Amino acid sequence: MKRREFVRTAGGTTAAVAASAGATGTAAAQEVQPDWPSATNGNVGSYLDARGQDSVTVSVGAGDSGLAFDPTQLWVDPGTTITWEWTGSGGAHNVQAVEGGGPASLDSGDPVDQEGYTYEYEVTEEDAGITHYHCVPHTAVGMHAGLAVGGDVPTVETGGANTGWPEDIADVGMPIHAHWVGLSAGFGIVLTMVFTFYMLKYGESAHTGHGGSR
Known part of the structure; x- marks a missing residue:
């Protein structure tokens, strides 16, 4: 293979690897x-x-200090029955919609600290939308949560679904799938460059790289 032909081929391969990595990373970031x-x-x-x-x-x-709802943000259909169950940690809690926080009329009553205590609420079409609720005694320390009901709610795209890799690796600051694809693409580019250098130096003839043909 001529040097120029090989360089064109190698360059095309490198570009294809990079383009594939970019396309895969974009596809990974599609969770709503x-x-x-x-x-x-x-x-x-x-x-x-x-x-x-x-x-x-x-x-x-929930949480290490017992001052959280888990799941904190919940998306359900009308007709779903939600059961809030007390863990007994963090003191006395209740469930109450924030004033002006949305359509669902959540109110479990007075705060209780009894483990296993439950509050049930069946959402209806009237609750459609997003409701912000909290624990009244612990609102100042961040015990808040959200409830979304139905399909007609404003949405945003987030970083992508978990692909089965350990979740903590994503803490490097990018979607986990794109992270590994990027590493693979970088390795492929380096390997292509090394192979190109070798072929240019030794692949054309026995004298290539040693002062030209004699």
Whole structure:
């Protein structure tokens, strides 16, 4: 193979590897979530898309200090029954919609600290939208959460679904799938460059790289 032909081939291969990595990374970043008010992140910040489920349970008094709801942000269909279940940690809690925080009329009553205590609420079409709720005694320390009901809610694209890799690796600051694809693409580019150098130096003739032909 002539040098110029090989360089063109190698260059095309390198570009293809980079383009493939970029396309894969873009495809990984395609998860849609409700556009939550920032205050609903709470102290745990967990999210569950429970659409299609008839019932779901939310822990009250979750987290290391017992001052969180888990899942913190929940998306359900009308007709779903939500059960808030107390863990007994973090003191006395309740579930109450923030004033002006949305359509769902959540109110479990006075705060309690009894482990296993439950509060049930069946969402209806009237609850459609996003509701911000909290624990009244611990609102100042961030015990907040969000409830989204139905498909007609504002949404945003987030960093992509978990692909089975350990979640903590994503803490490097980029979507985990794109992270590994980027490393693979970089390795492929370096390997192509090394192979190109070798072929240019030794691949054309026995005298290539040693002062030309004689």
